[in-house]
Amino acid sequence: MIQVLFFAHTRQLLKSDGVSLDAEPGMTVQTVLDSVSERFDNWDLVDADNLMCARNHTLVTRDTAVISGDTIAFFPPVTGG
Amino acid sequence: MIQVLFFAHTRQLLKSDGVSLDAEPGMTVQTVLDSVSERFDNWDLVDADNLMCARNHTLVTRDTAVISGDTIAFFPPVTGG
Amino acid sequence: MQDSVWAAVQTSDFDVGTLYTWLRGDSSCATDGAIVTFTGVVRDSNAQASLRGIELEHYSEMTLPALRQLAATAQSRFSLGRVVVLHRIGVLATHEQIVFVGATSPHRQAAFDGAQFLMDRLKSDIPLWKKELHSNGDEQWVMAKTRDSKAAQRWDSESQT
């Protein structure tokens, strides 16, 4: 199982805190994102090109491998400070 | 009359807080400095090339004109902060 | 190095005097001659509208570890003594304090660079999101600024020289 989380504007647009996916061999952050995008009718509201991603609480790029048990978070560019 | 003041290491080397000079036509900071240098036996201890100069409490360059009533201060490069 | 970093995410306000006193340390420690602090405060307007405040969301499991990692990176890169990175979350009214970073070093340039690095990277890498609360009742997520991503990137290019 892979836990997928959304934050901030992304969470609000999707009206969802997150979803669960079954793990598959060879998954990456990008394939997780592709798979998630098919689950939401309003996915086209999300600026997917600019989403940031964290794997298990660390920022990663989209070619990062994902395995069962991972938590993958997608969120818009951060705006703290 | 021109009041000449020394500070910090310069004051200490010359063992003097300052001297008075008669004003002369066409004086500049440099001519004041030349004139002062002749008054002190231990002038060669002073790093004269690197002295800073203020005329009436404002930093100036050596070609600045000096007139009667001015206060001219010579001091080593500042080291506050 | 364990108690040379103060990292925190909190809803409550903070006292700059207290944080400064911690940065300065006491005379029993080796003395860093330079202490730089940055504090961010909620502004009362943006380019378009008058504001009553902001609301800050974060990724709670990630924020504090990420702040600690950032502090450690800054400490080692700029040879800093003590480092503070503290960020508030929740609803903050106009004029309230949002964020504090502080850095000490034997030399002032390192302390200034360290504090700027902390702020620039905080704005690019820490999972915090700001929503502006307008005086007229509207709410709007703040969009990331190109200026901020450029500010963060300058530390990438400088590390390659």
Next chain:
Amino acid sequence: MQDSVWAAVQTSDFDVGTLYTWLRGDSSCATDGAIVTFTGVVRDSNAQASLRGIELEHYSEMTLPALRQLAATAQSRFSLGRVVVLHRIGVLATHEQIVFVGATSPHRQAAFDGAQFLMDRLKSDIPLWKKELHSNGDEQWVMAKTRDSKAAQRWDSESQT
């Protein structure tokens, strides 16, 4: 602009919390989102020797007007809101506070630049001289550092671009 500058030369210590509170202002003022402070502290050693403190001499008629002028220059050059430049004189023991500068601005880069400009120019243009008091009883005037004159000069070249 009259009460937007706090310039002082004093023998007594200062409280950073109080200076910060003044910089922040209160909610009756327009709010500057960014507040940067620098504090300098007497170090306990230099490259050669252990120190018991420093003694600061200044040119009393010139120092305060020069600090005020510096603050006004920084304020106008970096569009700063409030500015503090405060320097102590006399004998200061190891770990005592020497100098404080603070700058507020709507944007953090201007506040950081303003504070660095104030420190760099303070170290090149304000008539203050430091004598180190060594633990063994020796005294030695501090020599100006090339690093400091270069730091001050960078603001000259940037003003021409």
